[in-house]
Amino acid sequence: MNRRKFISQATVSTAGIGMATVLSPKGWIAGTAPSDTLNVALIGCNSMGFGDLQNHLDAGGVNCLSMCDVDENVLNKRAAEIGTGYGQHPKLFKDFRKMLEMKEIDAVIIGTPDHWHCLIAVNSMGAGKDVYVEKPMANSIGECNVMVKAAKRFNRIVQVGQQQRSGFIFQKAMELIKSGKIGNLRKVNIWANFDYGVGESIVPDEPVPAGVDYDMWLGPAPVRPFNRNRFHGSWRHFWDYGGGLMTDWGVHLLDIGLWAKDVVSAPDRVLTYAANTFHEKRSRETFDSMTVTYPKADFVINWDMTAGLQQGPYDMSYGIAFIGDNATIVANRSKINVYPEWDEEQKKLRAEKYAFTEGTESHKIHARNFIECVKSRQQPACPPEIGRVAALHAHIPNIAARVGEPVLLWDDANNRFTNSAAANELVTPIYRKPWELPAF
Ligand SMILES: NC(=O)c1ccc[n+]([C@@H]2O[C@H](COP(=O)([O-])OP(=O)(O)OC[C@H]3O[C@@H](n4cnc5c(N)ncnc54)[C@H](O)[C@@H]3O)[C@@H](O)[C@H]2O)c1
Numbered sequence: 001m002n003r004r005k006f007i008s009q010a011t012v013s014t015a016g017i018g019m020a021t022v023l024s025p026k027g028w029i030a031g032t033a034p035s036d037t038l039n040v041a042l043i044g045c046n047s048m049g050f051g052d053l054q055n056h057l058d059a060g061g062v063n064c065l066s067m068c069d070v071d072e073n074v075l076n077k078r079a080a081e082i083g084t085g086y087g088q089h090p091k092l093f094k095d096f097r098k099m100l101e102m103k104e105i106d107a108v109i110i111g112t113p114d115h116w117h118c119l120i121a122v123n124s125m126g127a128g129k130d131v132y133v134e135k136p137m138a139n140s141i142g143e144c145n146v147m148v149k150a151a152k153r154f155n156r157i158v159q160v161g162q163q164q165r166s167g168f169i170f171q172k173a174m175e176l177i178k179s180g181k182i183g184n185l186r187k188v189n190i191w192a193n194f195d196y197g198v199g200e201s202i203v204p205d206e207p208v209p210a211g212v213d214y215d216m217w218l219g220p221a222p223v224r225p226f227n228r229n230r231f232h233g234s235w236r237h238f239w240d241y242g243g244g245l246m247t248d249w250g251v252h253l254l255d256i257g258l259w260a261k262d263v264v265s266a267p268d269r270v271l272t273y274a275a276n277t278f279h280e281k282r283s284r285e286t287f288d289s290m291t292v293t294y295p296k297a298d299f300v301i302n303w304d305m306t307a308g309l310q311q312g313p314y315d316m317s318y319g320i321a322f323i324g325d326n327a328t329i330v331a332n333r334s335k336i337n338v339y340p341e342w343d344e345e346q347k348k349l350r351a352e353k354y355a356f357t358e359g360t361e362s363h364k365i366h367a368r369n370f371i372e373c374v375k376s377r378q379q380p381a382c383p384p385e386i387g388r389v390a391a392l393h394a395h396i397p398n399i400a401a402r403v404g405e406p407v408l409l410w411d412d413a414n415n416r417f418t419n420s421a422a423a424n425e426l427v428t429p430i431y432r433k434p435w436e437l438p439a440f
Helices: 003-015 048-058 072-086 114-126 141-153 168-178 214-218 244-248 250-259 363-376 384-403
Strands: 038-043 062-068 091-093 107-110 130-133 158-160 185-192 269-275 289-295 300-306 318-324 327-331 336-340 354-356 407-411
Touching: 038 048, 038 363, 048 062, 048 072, 048 107, 048 363, 062 072, 072 091, 107 114, 114 130, 114 141, 130 363, 141 384, 158 363, 158 384, 168 250, 168 318, 168 327, 168 336, 168 354, 185 250, 244 250, 244 289, 244 300, 244 384, 250 300, 250 318, 250 384, 269 384, 289 384, 384 407
Parallel strands: 038 062, 038 107, 062 091, 107 130, 130 158, 185 300
Antiparallel strands: 185 318, 269 289, 269 407, 289 300, 318 327, 327 336, 336 354
């Protein structure tokens, strides 16, 4: 869709929206030319997707034309909030395929669990919509590959929700590293310790709650009895839908480690230790402890994750230490500190101290970046190629952990592991009929 087509779609759709949008207390700049409005739709409304929608509406000049969720309790609650908060009254759907028939929709925000990202994103792109898809870009390597190809084939703007790329703190870290302030970057140490990563206490299966289309929630994943621990929020601890802390936080933080040296390729070798060391059995398939090493051409990235804790190095539950010859930068989403080395010969610090500890926002900037790119047709801060590479750095150690293979060798050109047949079985999920992984 070029700029002209964007304008014509926006003009047509705005005409059909009526006064409610114009009177909205928030999210609408009075007098915004119709050609500058963006019509968005949200699929998956419970938590992050809803936050993403609000961030888009807060940018101004954005209409929410429709919302879709397979849980009508979530759908009705969130739609009411958009009515109260923004004076907008989107059309509601339980089936995203019906929603995608709305020609007026310019862009779709995807806030479903990970196992749905690929199918919904590719269908949205095929229907001519640009896509803001939450991270991890998909729940498998194979699905990430399909999404990258689909974005190219359909010529769509795709922003992956790795919003740390849009925030001040990690941009500042990149500036310090890339301008040579810490000398040669030798190592990136990442840690992520979160209580929630151990999962919930075990509860029995139960009937599907009223108002939930559970079959549609499962979608391409295998059929299972309903259990609330495998549903809203806590699905992320089960392989069919997510990848635990490794993908949840891994894609965010590994992405920044890769960005430090502009690594845009998949890992070719990953060394993984994974175990369950938490004292209690919880409702979870994913591992609670993982230590992963990614050797790169001229540096190394180390990942260390312990679920069930909320404390870590530098008094941070999660963070990144960029270790250079002249200084170490330590950063997370709310603070950054530079710790210079002491030069004994020169009797002075080898780098300048720097600290910023006030916390910054990145979600809204990331949403605004997407909106701008939809209009300009420029690549956004986190295009699918970047989302894919970050996701592969999380999926490969998860596969290693699942098949019990401490070293995995990945041949990206041929989309296969060269040293494990068992690992190759987990590259692409087998979709439950009638769902089919789009072929490209
Ligand atoms: N960028 C970030 O910092 C960040 C933070 C949290 C979560 N996330 C990501 O956001 C996504 C959503 O996570 P969450 O915690 O909000 O999950 P959630 O379980 O709270 O919400 C998911 C919603 O999607 C709905 N859904 C499921 N299948 C659907 C379908 N086929 N059609 C329509 N709706 C469907 C569910 O009913 C639910 O309301 C995940 O991919 C997660 O990794 C990103």
